[in-house]
Structure formats: structure tokens, C-alpha cells
Amino acid sequence: MSTRLDTDTVVVGLGAMGSQALWRLARNGVDAIGVERFSPGHDRGSSHGESRIIRTAYLEGSEYVPLVHAAWRAWDELQEASGTELVVRTGALMLGRPESPAIAGSVTAAERHGLSYARLSPSDLAERHPRHRVRHDEEGVFEEAAGVVLPERAVLAAVNEARRAGARVLTERTVTRIEPDPDRPRVWIGDTEIRARRVVVTVGAWLTRLLPGLADLGGGVRVERRVLGWFPITDPLSTSLEPVFARDEADGTLWYGFPSMDGGRTLKIGIHAEGPGTRAPEGRRPGSQWGEPVDPDVGPRPPDAADARRLGELVAGLRGVAPTPERTVSCMYTMTSDEHFLIGRHDELPGLVVAGGFSGHGFKFASAVGEALADLAGEGRTDLPIGMFDPHRWDG
Numbered sequence: 001m002s003t004r005l006d007t008d009t010v011v012v013g014l015g016a017m018g019s020q021a022l023w024r025l026a027r028n029g030v031d032a033i034g035v036e037r038f039s040p041g042h043d044r045g046s047s048h049g050e051s052r053i054i055r056t057a058y059l060e061g062s063e064y065v066p067l068v069h070a071a072w073r074a075w076d077e078l079q080e081a082s083g084t085e086l087v088v089r090t091g092a093l094m095l096g097r098p099e100s101p102a103i104a105g106s107v108t109a110a111e112r113h114g115l116s117y118a119r120l121s122p123s124d125l126a127e128r129h130p131r132h133r134v135r136h137d138e139e140g141v142f143e144e145a146a147g148v149v150l151p152e153r154a155v156l157a158a159v160n161e162a163r164r165a166g167a168r169v170l171t172e173r174t175v176t177r178i179e180p181d182p183d184r185p186r187v188w189i190g191d192t193e194i195r196a197r198r199v200v201v202t203v204g205a206w207l208t209r210l211l212p213g214l215a216d217l218g219g220g221v222r223v224e225r226r227v228l229g230w231f232p233i234t235d236p237l238s239t240s241l242e243p244v245f246a247r248d249e250a251d252g253t254l255w256y257g258f259p260s261m262d263g264g265r266t267l268k269i270g271i272h273a274e275g276p277g278t279r280a281p282e283g284r285r286p287g288s289q290w291g292e293p294v295d296p297d298v299g300p301r302p303p304d305a306a307d308a309r310r311l312g313e314l315v316a317g318l319r320g321v322a323p324t325p326e327r328t329v330s331c332m333y334t335m336t337s338d339e340h341f342l343i344g345r346h347d348e349l350p351g352l353v354v355a356g357g358f359s360g361h362g363f364k365f366a367s368a369v370g371e372a373l374a375d376l377a378g379e380g381r382t383d384l385p386i387g388m389f390d391p392h393r394w395d396g
Contacts, residue, residue: 005192007168010199012202014155016046017373021369025167026161029166030374036171038171040155045332050261053364054148056109059246060101060105074370091142092143092245093129093140094245107119110141122139130238133316178210180350181351185199199353207221213346218337220337224359225333229311230327231312233321251276257270271310300330302330336357343369353377372384372386
């Protein structure tokens with residue numbers, strides 16, 4: 001026997017973006033239902049791992065800077081509403097050659113938007129940030145207005161505040177079908193039908209499973225495996241919390257790291273992208289490990305010894321850090337062909353608002369994206385700067 005629920009808006013997927021959208025909707029007085037395949041704050045998608053970088057001098061493109069400003073404001077609002085610390089200000093340090101994206105991109109964004117930053121020579125870095133070994137032809141860019149977002153805590157805070165504001169939250173429930181419709185789109189959970197005025201779809205790696213029409217959008221939405229490692233700190237080098245960092249290597253590898261969130265015991269690092277000339281571990285084709293496709297229903301394969309060795313090679317660029325991780329974790333990246341996000345409506349999916357392709361640099365924006373999604377679901381428009389993420393940008 002089937003069950004029917006009615007509401008104004010359904011949010012499918014309560015990870016980084018969906019949890020924020022549900023909170024904003026409920027806060028605005030909208031009757032909303034959130035549906036989550038697992039439990040909020042889980043480690044089965046891309047919204048876990050204890051820490052995410054938030055920075056304003058945005059190396060991926062200066063056009064992101066206004067959205068970062070909106071995200072900072074929105075994070076402050078959720079912190080105040082929940083009474084929970086969600087952002088830790090540490091500053092951010094970008095490292096690389098002057099022409100590298102980490103340096104040139106950060107400087108361009110800072111200059112175009114009047115952001116405060118410091119450009120650091122190798123001797124400056126040795127004095128101020130002794131953790132990092134740099135070559136004579138490398139430099140640093142330090143931005144004080146940066147830090148760490150705590151992802152699991154942020155998701156749980158948003159879901160809890162959504163509940164407090166009146167949202168219904170269905171957990172451990174798998175959506176089996178979404179039926180677009182301009183007036184009353186439907187969401188199916190087995191035999192349960194939810195009818196709504198709008199459906200917000202924020203399911204991360206499962207986006208093209210539930211909405212297969214997006215699979216080839218602009219060249220494809222792909223899900224890839226990544227590995228994070230926590231390395232013991234053998235020498236604290238400083239009594240203060242060290243900045244988050246990202247480093248461009250000469251071979252094009254871009255990797256990143258976080259100050260310890262566990263009282264000074266470990267430093268977490270990961271690789272965003274391997275350079276084209278990188279030697280593949282264990283004889284694998286370059287890119288085959290770090291760009292390895294993932295079936296989200298199965299999940300990424302567990303970390304192995306080759307993963308630990310590759311991360312350990314990068315840790316050699318740091319002082320006072322053990323070369324072997326005490327633990328490693330696999331996760332999923334969901335990326336568009338141009339590595340910019342998808343946010344908005346699509347003509348072939350009436351009644352739906354979609355958001356995806358955030359992996360690699362999206363979590364920091366979640367607070368603002370959730371606000372934009374709530375605007376789009378409620379009013380059909382938003383004043384937030386999301387035009388560059390239009391799902392129709394590849395048309396024609």
C-alpha cells in the first residue's frame with residue numbers, strides 16, 4: 001500500500017548543500033521535507049573528513065570572490081543560530097612558483113577585489129612558516145581572512161536548526177525516483193510518494209543516478225576517488241594554530257593540508273590534482289589512481305600502501321611531520337567537465353532545482369549555496385552571484 005505526503009518543497013540529499021538549503025527554507029517559513037539516504041554527518045559521500053578550507057583570495061577564479069563573501073556571512077548566521085563553532089580562522093598559505101595557479105591566481109583575485117594579502121619570499125617563509133620547505137624559485141601568499149570549516153558539525157547544525165524551524169527530516173531513506181513536473185514534481189521513496197511545488201536535488205555523487213539526463217551535460221559529470229591522510233606531527237614548531245595551505249608543485253600536482261584539529265597530534269593532507277608528468281604508483285597509468293572512477297553505490301575502494309607512499313612523498317616537503325600516515329580515508333569527488341559548479345534549473349527538469357559538481361572546492365560555499373537554492377525554490381531567482389554555474393552554460 002502506497003503512502004502519500006504533501007509539502008511545499010522537498011530537499012533530496014542532506015549533505016553540504018542540502019542541509020543548508022533545508023535550514024534556509026524552514027527558517028523562511030516554508031513547509032519542507034528533507035530526505036537523506038544515510039544519517040546527517042555521515043562519511044559515505046563528500047561532506048566528511050573533519051575539515052575544509054575556506055579562503056577568499058580564490059585561486060580558482062576571482063569571479064568566485066563575491067560568493068565567498070556571501071558564504072562567510074551565511075556561516076556566521078548559522079553559527080549564531082546554532083550556538084556552535086563551525087569556522088576556525090587560521091589564515092591560508094599558498095605556495096608555488098610565481099607563475100603557478102596557487103600564487104598567480106590568488107594574487108589576481110586579491111588585487112581585483114581589494115583583499116589584504118602578504119607575498120612571502122623563501123626567507124620570509126622560513127621565518128614565519130617554518131613547517132614548509134621551499135625551493136629558491138618558490139614563494140608564498142598569505143591571506144589572513146581564511147580558515148577551516150568543520151563539515152560534519154556544519155551539516156548536523158543545519159539539519160538540527162531546520163528541524164527546530166519546523167522541517168520534517170526523513171533519514172535512512174533512499175529516494176528511488178524523481179519525477180519532474182512544472183506544477184507538482186514527485187519524489188518516490190519506495191512506495192512513499194512525496195508531492196511538492198518544488199524539489200531541490202543535492203545528492204552529490206548520486207546526481208546522475210537520480211537525474212540521468214545530466215550525465216553528459218557539458219561533457220559529463222564524473223565521480224572520482226581521492227585519498228586523505230593524517231600524519232603525526234613530530235615537532236610542533238609553533239605554539240599557535242598553523243594556517244591551512246595549498247601547494248603547486250613543479251610537475252603540476254596541487255596538494256593541500258590542514259592544521260591539526262586534534263590538539264596538535266596530526267596534520268591532514270590530500271591531493272586535489274596530480275600533475276601530468278607524475279609517476280604513477282605501483283605502475284599505474286598517470287592519473288589512474290587519483291582520477292579513478294567510482295560507483296557511488298559501491299563507494300571508493302579503501303586506501304592502500306601505494307596511497308600512503310604517494311602522500312608520504314609530498315609530506316617530505318614539510319618539517320616535523322612523520323612520513324607515514326597514522327590513518328587514511330577514501331572519499332569521492334563529483335566534478336563537472338569545467339570543474340565549476342552546477343546550480344539552478346534545467347529546462348528538461350521542470351519543477352526541480354539542481355546543485356552538484358562541488359567536489360574539490362565546494363564546501364566553503366555551502367552556506368551561501370543553500371541560501372541560493374532556497375531562493376530559487378521559493379522565488380525562482382536569487383541575488384547571490386551564481387550565474388556562472390548555470391546548468392545551461394554549455395548550450396549552443
